[in-house]
Amino acid sequence: MAYYRATGHIPPKRHTQHRREGGELYYEELMGEEGFSSDSSLLYHRNIPSTISASRVWELTDQSTTPNHPLVPRHLKLHDLFDETAVQTTDVVTGRRLVLGNGDVRISYAVAARPSPWYRNGIGDECVYVERGAARVETVFGAFEVGEGDYVVIPRATTHRWLPVVDEANPLRAYCIEANSHITPPKRYLSKFGQFLEHSPYCERDLRAPSGPLLAEDVGAAADDETDVYIKHRGTGPGGIVGTVHTLPFHPLDVVGWDGCLYPYVFNVRDFEPITGRVHQPPPVHQVFEGYNFVICNFVPRKVDYHPLAIPVPYYHSNVDSDEIMFYVDGDYEARKGSGIGRGSISVHPGGHAHGPQPGATEGSIGVDYFDELAVMVDTFRPLDLGEAGLAADDGVYALSWSRGSGAQGSGPGGSAHSEG
Numbered sequence: 001m002a003y004y005r006a007t008g009h010i011p012p013k014r015h016t017q018h019r020r021e022g023g024e025l026y027y028e029e030l031m032g033e034e035g036f037s038s039d040s041s042l043l044y045h046r047n048i049p050s051t052i053s054a055s056r057v058w059e060l061t062d063q064s065t066t067p068n069h070p071l072v073p074r075h076l077k078l079h080d081l082f083d084e085t086a087v088q089t090t091d092v093v094t095g096r097r098l099v100l101g102n103g104d105v106r107i108s109y110a111v112a113a114r115p116s117p118w119y120r121n122g123i124g125d126e127c128v129y130v131e132r133g134a135a136r137v138e139t140v141f142g143a144f145e146v147g148e149g150d151y152v153v154i155p156r157a158t159t160h161r162w163l164p165v166v167d168e169a170n171p172l173r174a175y176c177i178e179a180n181s182h183i184t185p186p187k188r189y190l191s192k193f194g195q196f197l198e199h200s201p202y203c204e205r206d207l208r209a210p211s212g213p214l215l216a217e218d219v220g221a222a223a224d225d226e227t228d229v230y231i232k233h234r235g236t237g238p239g240g241i242v243g244t245v246h247t248l249p250f251h252p253l254d255v256v257g258w259d260g261c262l263y264p265y266v267f268n269v270r271d272f273e274p275i276t277g278r279v280h281q282p283p284p285v286h287q288v289f290e291g292y293n294f295v296i297c298n299f300v301p302r303k304v305d306y307h308p309l310a311i312p313v314p315y316y317h318s319n320v321d322s323d324e325i326m327f328y329v330d331g332d333y334e335a336r337k338g339s340g341i342g343r344g345s346i347s348v349h350p351g352g353h354a355h356g357p358q359p360g361a362t363e364g365s366i367g368v369d370y371f372d373e374l375a376v377m378v379d380t381f382r383p384l385d386l387g388e389a390g391l392a393a394d395d396g397v398y399a400l401s402w403s404r405g406s407g408a409q410g411s412g413p414g415g416s417a418h419s420e421g
């Protein structure tokens with residue numbers, strides 16, 4: 001992360017003796033990226049962090065993928081994936097279902113009422129977007145209370161768990177973006193030393209970090225409880241991903257202090273300040289994060305193009321180098337008559353195929369001065385394949401929605417009162 005934080009009890013000088021009241025040493029762990037050549041943090045544990053007492057296989061949910069072939073744009077209806085019964089038995093970690101994936105990033109979805117087990121992603125960083133509902137996320141760095149619109153960015157190898165706030169009318173809906181790399185703010189938003197620059201649509205004040213008191217102080221009698229930690233890691237399974245469960249002879253929240261520049265944080269989409277212009281601004285102005293070979297953008301409620309002859313919806317565009325995955329979170333999608341695109345929809349616009357407004361939407365947008373929409377977009381530079389949930393959620397007719405008289409009109413992204421797609 002961009003800047004240094006310190007929390008809890010740490011010694012005045014790194015790599016020196018740090019003892020508890022009884023005189024026993026704490027165990028120092030360096031958690032660092034790119035070997036020892038990038039951001040890191042030092043954590044002080046009550047227990048030796050490499051200790052395990054048992055291990056077993058964790059059978060992941062189906063990670064197999066199917067190519068998007070023959071190549072077509074698609075509409076995936078994520079809200080069809082979990083019925084009320086499934087929600088009651090699902091947690092955000094073991095129950096997430098794979099929607100799309102490639103060798104760089106995987107997008108999964110979960111609607112969950114159950115607490116997750118302790119979990120660590122050993123493959124890459126995770127960015128979990130909370131579409132609806134609320135949860136407490138406990139990590140070895142501290143805890144977060146998260147809710148609608150939060151991006152929860154969790155560095156690779158961070159032990160944590162998800163505890164949903166149970167609300168049958170508004171369950172936790174988690175849109176999980178798992179990288180095979182690190183997820184960071186765009187480099188162009190940062191100074192050469194990592195501070196957010198003035199043109200960035202958000203800055204340090206908008207980021208929530210875990211804060212004290214550290215959870216090790218709250219564990220109490222559970223400190224010696226044997227605990228399973230579910231680890232997703234590289235292997236020879238579908239997508240090169242497999243799982244292992246490690247049993248620890250103690251509670252994983254045993255950190256009494258940490259400092260450094262690597263830690264989980266939360267950013268809420270409502271704190272993203274949109275960049276607008278006289279004529280249509282390209283999607284990079286909406287970027288919020290990036291990983292290796294993909295970017296994450298968000299389209300937030302905003303005033304739109306104000307040139308006297310402006311066309312607020314986008315021109316047709318061939319994103320020749322990327323697949324474009326738009327997740328529709330909020331907005332007046334009722335205007336998209338007959339489309340089916342709405343809250344909880346994903347549009348898949350693959351590289352090699354032009355896309356843009358539905359018939360009539362370009363003319364219809366003229367004079368509109370505000371877009372009331374909220375969408376999260378992932379663009380990948382390698383093609384995405386469909387996971388089992390992507391196949392299950394496919395409406396099967398979206399590809400025809402630009403055909404006049406097809407009966408499927410109206411499903412084009414960038415509908416009459418909306419923007420990108």
Ligand SMILES: [Fe+2]
Nearest residue numbers: 317324420421
């Ligand atoms: Fe697009």
